[in-house]
Amino acid sequence: MKKTIIKNIRKLGGESAGHVVIDGAGFIEQWGGGAAPNMPDAVMIDGGGHVIAPSFFDMRTTINNLSAADSLQRWSRVLFAAGVTHAVVVPSQKNLLDDAKSVRAFLSLTNPKNARDGDGGDLPVANLHCYGAMTRGLAGTQLSEYGLMGLAGALGFCDGDHNAASSEAFLQILRYAKNFNALILAHPEDPSLSNQDAVMTSSLLASRLGLPSAPAVSEAVQLQRDITLVGLVGGRYHAGPITTRAGVDIIRQAKKRGLAITADTAPHYFTLNETAIGHYLTHAKLSPPLRGEDDRQAVVEGIIDGTIDIIASDHKPLHDDKKRLPFASAVVGMASIETMLPLMITTLHHQHGMALEKIIAMVTTKPRELFAAAFGGKKNGEDLLAVGQPADMVLLDEKTLWKINSGEFVSPSKNTPFDGSRVQGRVVKTIKQGRVVFDMELRKEEIIRDPMHEVIRDPMDEVILDHKVSVYHLF
Numbered sequence: 001m002k003k004t005i006i007k008n009i010r011k012l013g014g015e016s017a018g019h020v021v022i023d024g025a026g027f028i029e030q031w032g033g034g035a036a037p038n039m040p041d042a043v044m045i046d047g048g049g050h051v052i053a054p055s056f057f058d059m060r061t062t063i064n065n066l067s068a069a070d071s072l073q074r075w076s077r078v079l080f081a082a083g084v085t086h087a088v089v090v091p092s093q094k095n096l097l098d099d100a101k102s103v104r105a106f107l108s109l110t111n112p113k114n115a116r117d118g119d120g121g122d123l124p125v126a127n128l129h130c131y132g133a134m135t136r137g138l139a140g141t142q143l144s145e146y147g148l149m150g151l152a153g154a155l156g157f158c159d160g161d162h163n164a165a166s167s168e169a170f171l172q173i174l175r176y177a178k179n180f181n182a183l184i185l186a187h188p189e190d191p192s193l194s195n196q197d198a199v200m201t202s203s204l205l206a207s208r209l210g211l212p213s214a215p216a217v218s219e220a221v222q223l224q225r226d227i228t229l230v231g232l233v234g235g236r237y238h239a240g241p242i243t244t245r246a247g248v249d250i251i252r253q254a255k256k257r258g259l260a261i262t263a264d265t266a267p268h269y270f271t272l273n274e275t276a277i278g279h280y281l282t283h284a285k286l287s288p289p290l291r292g293e294d295d296r297q298a299v300v301e302g303i304i305d306g307t308i309d310i311i312a313s314d315h316k317p318l319h320d321d322k323k324r325l326p327f328a329s330a331v332v333g334m335a336s337i338e339t340m341l342p343l344m345i346t347t348l349h350h351q352h353g354m355a356l357e358k359i360i361a362m363v364t365t366k367p368r369e370l371f372a373a374a375f376g377g378k379k380n381g382e383d384l385l386a387v388g389q390p391a392d393m394v395l396l397d398e399k400t401l402w403k404i405n406s407g408e409f410v411s412p413s414k415n416t417p418f419d420g421s422r423v424q425g426r427v428v429k430t431i432k433q434g435r436v437v438f439d440m441e442l443r444k445e446e447i448i449r450d451p452m453h454e455v456i457r458d459p460m461d462e463v464i465l466d467h468k469v470s471v472y473h474l475f
């Protein structure tokens with residue numbers, strides 16, 4: 001493969017224009033300032049003056065239908081459109097991942113060797129990883145085989161949107177996981193308070209809408225129990241998504257005590273509050289549910305002061321027939337990966353002044369640190385963009401105002417409450433091992449198969465973006 005030069009770019013955290021040279025094997029060969037070098041045989045890409053950052057690592061996404069090479073490529077296109085090149089899949093009822101055999105089977109489907117073009121050449125695909133189920137059948141009782149599943153490739157263990165209801169069972173989980181230094185990921189909702197009938201957070205709005213609800217304190221109760229047991233047993237513990245002021249405070253205090261815990265949240269929890277439900281908008285039905293405005297603001301504060309370590313997409317794509325139902329009957333979840341970066345930049349950078357490099361670290365180096373044993377424990381964004389690293393990058397535009405249109409999603413699922421929201425910032429290009437795998441300018445992904453940049457174009461997604469938005473108003 002020929003060398004590639006991306007010119008006219010700004011490195012994350014800097015303002016001066018420069019360029020990067022990528023060698024023929026897809027690794028970063030050289031960084032430079034000013035004009036790009038004259039290499040007649042190299043492929044030249046104009047970065048348009050945009051920021052270049054490491055590609056994103058999404059630590060929580062749901063994939064229920066990964067079944068074949070074509071499926072792997074389709075999922076990769078969705079991830080690339082979000083700037084993501086690494087994603088970790090959570091167990092679900094359709095994808096239990098509760099023994100070593102099922103983990104191996106899933107990971108075998110994600111092998112890039114499964115993605116071949118018609119001539120036998122490789123196609124760039126995302127790196128998909130998975131968690132193993134914390135308990136068999138996600139039932140919260142019988143423990144899965146953490147040792148064997150870890151050897152098979154599971155990065156940690158969780159039960160998706162469920163927790164072990166019994167404190168005794170969770171104590172056993174922590175003790176068993178500690179034997180293998182395994183990471184336990186807990187969903188912060190007490191199942192006895194967040195019963196199956198509850199569809200939103202308890203509030204005056206819930207009463208007015210006449211919808212069954214669960215108290216926000218459900219999160220605090222769950223976290224207090226879990227962290228008390230972590231303090232007793234030790235081990236590696238991660239909680240998310242965090243959605244309440246009480247939850248942020250509990251995590252903050254636990255960290256001050258020196259406990260080895262980490263936490264994440266998702267963009268919808270720091271961008272929306274419960275009023276997004278409006279007139280029974282099922283796209284805003286989530287687990288945990290959207291909270292009150294004070295809780296939303298507390299999540300922002302927790303991100304800014306470092307209490308919350310990581311931002312995950314919490315992507316749960318659903319077909320319309322799962323969402324176009326009465327509110328109480330609709331399935332929880334939203335297609336959130338393609339709105340992840342715009343919401344992060346809009347809310348955290350433009351509204352709250354958080355430095356762009358700190359925001360990007362929450363979807364790049366921070367999740368890699370959580371899985372340091374598997375990914376080498378990268379400590380900062382500069383390391384991921386150092387000479388010799390794989391050229392997995394994102395060109396991002398933090399300035400452009402635009403309007404979200406779910407019809408433009410690469411994902412076939414359009415279940416988002418952000419349809420029509422005006423945001424500022426977006427993914428311009430995603431680069432995987434030196435090759436452009438998503439290009440916003442073409443309004444569709446392009447997968448480059450060879451050094452001559454032959455492209456395969458997806459015939460879908462012909463909708464043109466409205467770039468004439470002149471007023472920024474998200475809420």
